[in-house]
Amino acid sequence: MLSLPSGRFAARLLLTLAGLLAGVPASAQSTQDLLPVTExxxxxxxxxxxxVLKLHWTIAxxxxxxxxxxxxxxxxxxxLGEAQLPDGEKHHDEYLGDVETYHHGIDAQIPYTVAAGTARLTLSVQYQGCHEVDPKIxxxxHTEKLDLALPAGAGAASAPAQGFGAALRAIDAGHALGAGSAALPAEQAFRVEALATAPDRLLLRWTMAKGYYxxxxxxxxxxxxxxxxxLVPAWPAGTAHQDEHFGQVTVYFDQVEVPVGIAGDLQGRRQLTVQAAFQGCQDGGICYPVMTRSLQVELPAAAANGAAAATKDDAIAAPETGLLLALLxxxxxGLILNLMPCVLPVLSIKAVSVLESGESPARARRHALLYTAGVLSSFAVVGGVIVGLRSAGHALGWGAQLQQPLVxxxxxxxxxxxxxxMSGVVQFGASLGNTGAALANRSGPAGDFFTGVLAVVVASPCTAPFMGSALAYAFAAPIAAALAVFLMLGIGLALPFLLVGFVPALARRLPRPGRWMxxxxxxxxxxxxxxAVWLAWVLAHQRGADAIGLLLVAMVALAMALWWFERSRSRGAFSRALVLVLAVLxxxxxxxLSQVPAPTRAAATVEGVVAYTPQKLAELRQAGTPVFVDMxxxxxxxxxxxxxxxxDTDAFRALLTKTGAVYMKGDWTDVNPTIAAFLQQYHSPGVPLYVVFPxxxxxxxxxxxxxxxxxxxRALTEASR
Structure with missing residues (x-):
C-alpha cells in the first residue's frame, strides 16, 4: 500500500511516481482511468x-x-469544535509511520457555534487519499469550501455573497477536470514573486510548471x-481557453509578468505585504483549490507627489555622483579591470596576437583598433539593453546575464x-611563421573584434574599485549619460592595447617573435x-549535476567538431558538411540543459551565517542587533x-562575536526578485553589495x-556602539 508523506519528500515521491508510471506496459491500468478527486x-x-454539522464521504x-x-x-x-471521527483501519505506513485509513465510507460530526449576526455556516474541509492498486498514486x-444554510434558531437569515468571494464559491475549486499524471504540489506547480519597480509600482511574476496554467x-x-x-494589475495578453466551469477564459502557461499599480496614500511605507489569491489547473488534469500567498516587498523611498526621491535617511545609499566624476x-x-582575474584569460589571447604582429606598426594598430571596437560595441549594447529594460520597468544588474544557465x-x-x-587542436586564424596568411587576412580582424567582445563578457562578473559609483550613476541617469558611462568603461578596459598599438616606444619593448611564442x-x-572549469562550477550551483553532465557532453561534441573541422580543410565537400552536423550535435x-529545473535550495546551514529575508532583517533590527548584509x-x-x-576568516568571525553582529547573506546566483529589490533600494547595479545596519x-x-x-x-565597530 502506498501513502504520501508531507513536505519536500512528498513532492519528490510524486515526481518519482510520474516517472515510474510512464514506463507501465500498455496492458496495465492507465492513469487516465483514475477518478477525479471529488468522484x-x-x-x-x-x-x-x-x-452539529454532519459530514459523509462515499469512497469509491x-x-x-x-x-x-x-x-x-x-x-x-x-x-468549530473537535471533529468526531470513527476509528480507521490501523497499519504502519512506510513514510508516515502509524496511520489510520478509511475505505468505502465515513461519517463525521463537528460541533459548532456561530457569532451573532452570522448568516451562513461556512467552513473549509481538507482531506487527502490514495489509489491503492495499479496505478498507485x-x-x-484537497480542500472543499462549504456554504450551508443555518438551521432555524442557529443564525440570522443568509446574506447574498458579493465580489470575488462569490465567484470563488460558485465553483468547488478542487473539482478535477480529468485525471492525468500525478500532479505536483501547489508550491511547485505555481511559483509567485514580487518586487518593487518604483515607489508606487510592483511587478508580480507567476511561473508555472510545464503543463500547468x-x-x-x-x-x-x-x-x-x-x-x-x-492594487491595480495590468494583465498582458494571455491564451484563450474554453473552461468547463467558467466558460471562455484567459489563462497563462509557463510564465507571466504583471505590472501592478498601487493606488492610495502609502504614508511613507518602506515595506508592503501583498496577498495574492489565485487559482490554476493542470492541463487535462486536476484543478487546485484557491491558493493564497503572502509576499513581502521592499519599497524605494517616495516623495510627496509619488515620484521616487531620496529622503534624508537615504542619503547614504543614494548615488550623488555627477556626470564628470562618474566618467572619471x-x-x-575599466582600466583596473585589466588586472582582475576574470579578464586575465582574454588578455592572454591579446598578448599572443600583439606579439605575433612583430615589429609591424600597421598590424599593431590594427589589432588595437579592432579590439577596442569590439570592447566599445559590447559596452554600448550592454548599456542599451539595461537602459531599455529600465525604461520598461524591469530590473537588470551588472553581470546578471550569468544568472541564466544557458548563457x-x-x-x-x-x-x-x-x-x-591555443593548444593547437584547431586553427581559427593565422599560425606562426606567416603560415596560412590568406586565412589570417580573412579571419584576423574578426578575431580581434571578437576578443574585445569576449573581454567584456568575462569582465562582467568582476567589479573593480571605482566602478560601483559609476555604474550606480549609469543605472539611474538619463539615457545619454548612462551610455557615456558604459563607453568610458570600455575605453578604460581597451586603453593598454591602444597604447601598445599607437605608441612605438611601448611596441619596441615587446619581445621579438620567435619559436618560443x-x-x-x-x-x-x-x-x-x-x-571553463569555473563556469562549470557556477552552473553546478545553479542547476546541479544533471546540467554538468549535459555541459560535458556538449564540450565533447564541440571538441569533436573542432577536430574534424581542422581535418576537413584539405578534404572534400562531404567532410565540410560533416562539420555542420557535428556542430548541430x-x-x-x-x-x-536549458530545460533542467533549478534544484530546491535548502536554507543556509553554514555556522554563523543567516540567510537573507526581509522579515528576518526587520526582526533583527527591531531587536537592536547590528547586522552585516552580504549580497x-x-x-x-x-x-x-x-x-x-x-x-571567510577567523578574524571576521571574531569581530562578529566582539560586536554582537549577525552575518546575513543573500545569494543572487539565480534570479531572485527579493534580492533584486534590496539591490535597487541601495541603488546598487549588481553584486557584491555590503550594507551594515547599526x-x-x-x-x-x-x-x-x-x-x-x-x-x-571600522563599520562593525561603529554599528555596535
Whole structure:
C-alpha cells in the first residue's frame, strides 16, 4: 500500500511516481482511468441539526482516505469544535509511520457555534487519499469550501455573497477536470514573486510548471494590513481557453509578468505585504483549490507627489555622483579591470596576437583598433539593453546575464574552444611563421573584434574599485549619460592595447617573435580551461549535476567538431558538411540543459551565517542587533575574492562575536526578485553589495565593493556602539 508523506519528500515521491508510471506496459491500468478527486471521495453535508454539522464521504472501490490528513476550518463567525471521527483501519505506513485509513465510507460530526449576526455556516474541509492498486498514486491535499444554510434558531437569515468571494464559491475549486499524471504540489506547480519597480509600482511574476496554467480572472490582489490601498494589475495578453466551469477564459502557461499599480496614500511605507489569491489547473488534469500567498516587498523611498526621491535617511545609499566624476570613475574602473582575474584569460589571447604582429606598426594598430571596437560595441549594447529594460520597468544588474544557465554553459564552451585553439587542436586564424596568411587576412580582424567582445563578457562578473559609483550613476541617469558611462568603461578596459598599438616606444619593448611564442601560446591555453572549469562550477550551483553532465557532453561534441573541422580543410565537400552536423550535435545537450529545473535550495546551514529575508532583517533590527548584509553570487569573482580575503576568516568571525553582529547573506546566483529589490533600494547595479545596519536603528551604511579588514572592522565597530 502506498501513502504520501508531507513536505519536500512528498513532492519528490510524486515526481518519482510520474516517472515510474510512464514506463507501465500498455496492458496495465492507465492513469487516465483514475477518478477525479471529488468522484473518488464524494462529500455530502447535513446542517439540519442546530450546533452539529454532519459530514459523509462515499469512497469509491480501491480508494482510501487518511484519518490524520483531515482538517476543518471555520469561516467568518463560525467556531468549530473537535471533529468526531470513527476509528480507521490501523497499519504502519512506510513514510508516515502509524496511520489510520478509511475505505468505502465515513461519517463525521463537528460541533459548532456561530457569532451573532452570522448568516451562513461556512467552513473549509481538507482531506487527502490514495489509489491503492495499479496505478498507485496519491492525490494532493484537497480542500472543499462549504456554504450551508443555518438551521432555524442557529443564525440570522443568509446574506447574498458579493465580489470575488462569490465567484470563488460558485465553483468547488478542487473539482478535477480529468485525471492525468500525478500532479505536483501547489508550491511547485505555481511559483509567485514580487518586487518593487518604483515607489508606487510592483511587478508580480507567476511561473508555472510545464503543463500547468493560471486563470487571469480568478486572481485577487490585496494589502491586508492597509485596506485603503488598492492594487491595480495590468494583465498582458494571455491564451484563450474554453473552461468547463467558467466558460471562455484567459489563462497563462509557463510564465507571466504583471505590472501592478498601487493606488492610495502609502504614508511613507518602506515595506508592503501583498496577498495574492489565485487559482490554476493542470492541463487535462486536476484543478487546485484557491491558493493564497503572502509576499513581502521592499519599497524605494517616495516623495510627496509619488515620484521616487531620496529622503534624508537615504542619503547614504543614494548615488550623488555627477556626470564628470562618474566618467572619471568609469575610466579608472575599466582600466583596473585589466588586472582582475576574470579578464586575465582574454588578455592572454591579446598578448599572443600583439606579439605575433612583430615589429609591424600597421598590424599593431590594427589589432588595437579592432579590439577596442569590439570592447566599445559590447559596452554600448550592454548599456542599451539595461537602459531599455529600465525604461520598461524591469530590473537588470551588472553581470546578471550569468544568472541564466544557458548563457553560462555557452560561455564555458566558448572558453573551452578558445583553449583548444591555443593548444593547437584547431586553427581559427593565422599560425606562426606567416603560415596560412590568406586565412589570417580573412579571419584576423574578426578575431580581434571578437576578443574585445569576449573581454567584456568575462569582465562582467568582476567589479573593480571605482566602478560601483559609476555604474550606480549609469543605472539611474538619463539615457545619454548612462551610455557615456558604459563607453568610458570600455575605453578604460581597451586603453593598454591602444597604447601598445599607437605608441612605438611601448611596441619596441615587446619581445621579438620567435619559436618560443608557440610554447607561450600553448601555456596560455590553460587559463582558458580554468575559466571553463569555473563556469562549470557556477552552473553546478545553479542547476546541479544533471546540467554538468549535459555541459560535458556538449564540450565533447564541440571538441569533436573542432577536430574534424581542422581535418576537413584539405578534404572534400562531404567532410565540410560533416562539420555542420557535428556542430548541430553541440546544440542538442545545450537545449536539454536549458530545460533542467533549478534544484530546491535548502536554507543556509553554514555556522554563523543567516540567510537573507526581509522579515528576518526587520526582526533583527527591531531587536537592536547590528547586522552585516552580504549580497553575493557564485559567478561574482569580486565577491569570492572578498570572501577569501576578509569574510571567510577567523578574524571576521571574531569581530562578529566582539560586536554582537549577525552575518546575513543573500545569494543572487539565480534570479531572485527579493534580492533584486534590496539591490535597487541601495541603488546598487549588481553584486557584491555590503550594507551594515547599526545597533541603535537608522539607515544602513553601504560599504565599498572591494573590502579590506580595516573597512569592515571600522563599520562593525561603529554599528555596535
Amino acid at each position: 473518488a471521495y464524494k462529500l455530502s453535508a447535513d446542517a439540519s441539526q442546530p450546533g 472501490p480501491d480508494y482510501y482516505l487518511y484519518r490524520g490528513r483531515m482538517k476543518f476550518t471555520g469561516g467568518d463567525g463560525v467556531t 496519491c492525490y494532493p491535499p 493560471l486563470y487571469r480572472d480568478q486572481t485577487a490582489l490585496s494589502v491586508p494590513d492597509a485596506p485603503a490601498l488598492k 570613475l568609469a575610466f579608472g574602473g 553560462v554553459a555557452v560561455l564555458a564552451c566558448v572558453m573551452f574552444a578558445v583553449g583548444l585553439s 608557440e610554447t607561450l601560446k600553448q601555456v596560455l591555453a590553460f587559463p582558458m580551461y580554468l575559466t 553541440v546544440a542538442v545537450p545545450l537545449y536539454y 553575493t553570487a557564485d559567478w561574482c569573482v569580486t565577491c569570492k575574492a572578498n570572501e577569501h580575503a576578509v569574510l 545597533k541603535g536603528g537608522g539607515e544602513g551604511r553601504q560599504l565599498p565593493t572591494v573590502l579590506t579588514r580595516g573597512i569592515v572592522e
